[in-house]
Every structure is written in structure tokens, then in C-alpha cells.
Amino acid sequence: MKKLLLEAAATSLLVAAGAASAQSDSLEAGKKVYEAHCVQCHDSGKMGAPVLSDASVWEGLTEIPWSEVHALHLEDGLVTDAADDPAKGITAEQMDAATNYILSIVKKK
Numbered sequence: 544m545k546k547l548l549l550e551a552a553a554t555s556l557l558v559a560a561g562a563a564s565a566q567s568d569s570l571e572a573g574k575k576v577y578e579a580h581c582v583q584c585h586d587s588g589k590m591g592a593p594v595l596s597d598a599s600v601w602e603g604l605t606e607i608p609w610s611e612v613h614a615l616h617l618e619d620g621l622v623t624d625a626a627d628d629p630a631k632g633i634t635a636e637q638m639d640a641a642t643n644y645i646l647s648i649v650k651k652k
């Protein structure tokens with residue numbers, strides 16, 4: 544019985560470690576997308592983008608459903624078609640990764 548409990552505990556720890564590693568990998572991917580496509584606006588406030596380092600502007604924004612963020616950025620033109628827009632051509636998956644990265648930062652503040 545003791546051996547079964549120890550095995551179950553060890554399995555649980557391995558599963559938790561794997562989930563933490565996957566989350567870390569996902570956040571790293573989001574960070575790369577942010578640095579490549581989002582940093583120009585979200586570090587400076589260009590085009591009215593909420594600045595990542597200013598926690599006060601994110602109050603309430605972190606509760607917006609993903610579908611609305613997606614619509615605002617990808618469908619309604621906040622990610623413009625301008626040739627010099629660093630976010631031009633960003634995919635929904637990249638937006639999701641970047642959003643998760645941003646949320647991981649602003650929710651810590």
C-alpha cells in the first residue's frame with residue numbers, strides 16, 4: 544500500500560513538472576512573438592497600445608475575453624496592413640502566445 548502511494552505521488556510530481564515545463568515553453572514562445580511583433584507599440588504606447596510596464600493601464604484589460612482581443616487585433620485593424628507594421632501577418636496562434644506572455648507579466652504587477 545505504501546509503495547502504491549509513493550508511486551502515485553511520484554507520478555503526480557512528474558505530471559506537475561511536465562505541465563510547468565510546457566507552460567514555461569509556451570511563455571518563452573510568447574515572449575519571442577512579443578519581442579518580434581508587439582514590443583514597438585506595447586513598450587512605447589504607439590497607436591494607443593497599453594504599455595506593458597504600466598500596470599495601471601492594464602487594470603480591467605486582463606479580464607477581456609480572448610475572442611475580443613483576437614477581434615480587436617487581428618480582424619478590426621489594430622494590427623494594420625501597413626508594410627512597416629511589425630505585427631503584419633501575425634497568426635492567431637502567435638497572438639495567443641503573445642497574449643499569454645503579456646498576461647503573465649501584467650498579472651504579476
